[in-house]
């Protein structure tokens with residue numbers, strides 16, 4: 001419920017775009033009787049990715065903006081690649097993003113109607129059964145500069161075509177033996193109009209219709225009919241379908257549909273360091289390059305969710321990138337910026353030491369365990385405070401110490417004083433090295449009068465560092481990520497061989513109670529989420545969502 005309210009609030013800021021301009025004109029001219037009806041039509045052949053999120057936000061928000069409706073339609077006209085696992089994940093992802101469809105449909109529910117429409121076209125002399133092989137059809141098609149050649153089967157009579165098409169349906173022929181083609185224009189400058197195939201034979205079990213059909217409609221023929229059956233007004237799709245629009249319009253014109261929907265194309269989302277093709281992502285899963293579709297490195301909605309992204313951040317991102325007619329590349333830093341912005345004042349902060357170096361406070365009494373009070377959020381006072389153990393033996397980050405400090409290094413080095421977050425001012429006095437010369441322990445002193453909250457402010461220190469108490473520290477597992485895709489020297493995306501690093505870290509005891517799905521800021525490190533699947537009473541596994549620093553330039 002809270003999620004839905006958020007969506008409506010987010011919606012108020014939906015900026016206008018060229019699609020809304022088209023809709024405004026349609027409303028003014030009373031085309032479609034003032035109705036606005038969109039749909040999101042995924043093919044259930046994989047999990048949705050961040051590119052689909054753009055389409056989801058666009059379709060659902062547009063409907064909301066105009067008090068219209070938006071359907072979720074599974075475009076399941078290809079029996080071979082589709083699966084109910086994908087259907088379920090897609091429904092879950094759309095809901096998680098905060099949207100609710102008006103109606104849910106399967107394109108395969110319209111197979112009967114599509115068959116009837118094909119009969120209508122055949123009777124009108126607008127479709128024919130062709131015996132050319134796929135290869136021959138390709139050879140006949142011509143090129144951008146040369147017209148195509150007509151098929152020798154093009155002038156079969158309607159009666160003959162009806163019988164052959166009936167036989168195609170009955171299963172008389174093998175896959176590829178015959179196809180049904182639209183009879184349009186073999187010399188059209190638009191190759192999509194050169195008698196495109198509209199039905200093919202595929203003897204395969206369909207996830208919805210089982211073995212009822214062995215002929216399946218092609219996308220370009222099926223899609224306009226699906227839209228028209230549902231009363232869609234604005235059929236929004238990506239730019240690569242621009243050249244297919246004449247065929248979309250042809251199908252509905254020849255079928256004499258009233259108030260046919262109109263197809264509008266927008267530029268798909270491209271993101272740096274990201275490959276967005278279900279086929280490619282499926283290969284990553286199948287080849288075990290990643291653990292699963294919801295591996296936190298995946299650009300899938302399920303992966304982003306497990307990584308710790310929020311629906312609010314993803315919607316904000318989709319809003320900021322806007323909608324246009326020109327393809328472009330979006331910097332993934334913008335997506336990271338959006339999640340930081342969203343989590344900034346939502347989550348509590350905790351101290352975690354990832355690469356520990358031991359600190360002994362030599363003038364702190366042994367056997368004493370003191371509690372210091374630390375605020376839960378720097379951004380939001382109302383989040384209150386928590387009490388954290390402080391004692392003689394602590395851990396700090398190894399890179400918060402330098403034996404010989406660089407210029408402007410304000411953290412620990414021999415003789416320097418720093419603030420230990422929420423506790424005391426501490427001076428590094430000396431260090432202990434092992435036989436290889438590696439520093440393994442810092443010997444420090446504290447100034448008891450500098451206790452945080454005591455009002456002490458007599459001298460300024462430049463560095464504040466985090467720490468954990470050695471005895472009460474909780475061991476947690478961190479999964480730190482870098483991009484799954486990186487660029488090689490030619491600017492090509494390749495798989496990053498080093499996209500995940502798993503290691504143990506020391507956390508303050510409060511994280512012992514972290515529940516799966518809880519997000520935190522790890523002070524000075526970044527945002528983290530307790531992994532949904534791997535976190536339980538005994539094990540705390542945290543996924544890095546994003547680091548603190550932004551490389552996003554406005």
Ligand code: ATP
Pocket residue numbers: 040041042043044050051052054055236237238267268269270276277278279
């Ligand atoms: P993929 O190539 O990743 O499988 P697709 O376009 O084949 O993507 P569909 O399931 O057909 O996937 O897509 C459903 C809807 O999502 C379509 O309307 C499609 O245009 C849109 N969509 C897919 N990828 C993107 C993207 N990168 N940016 C914006 N919209 C997209």
Ligand code: MG
Pocket residue numbers: 043
């Ligand atoms: Mg597709």
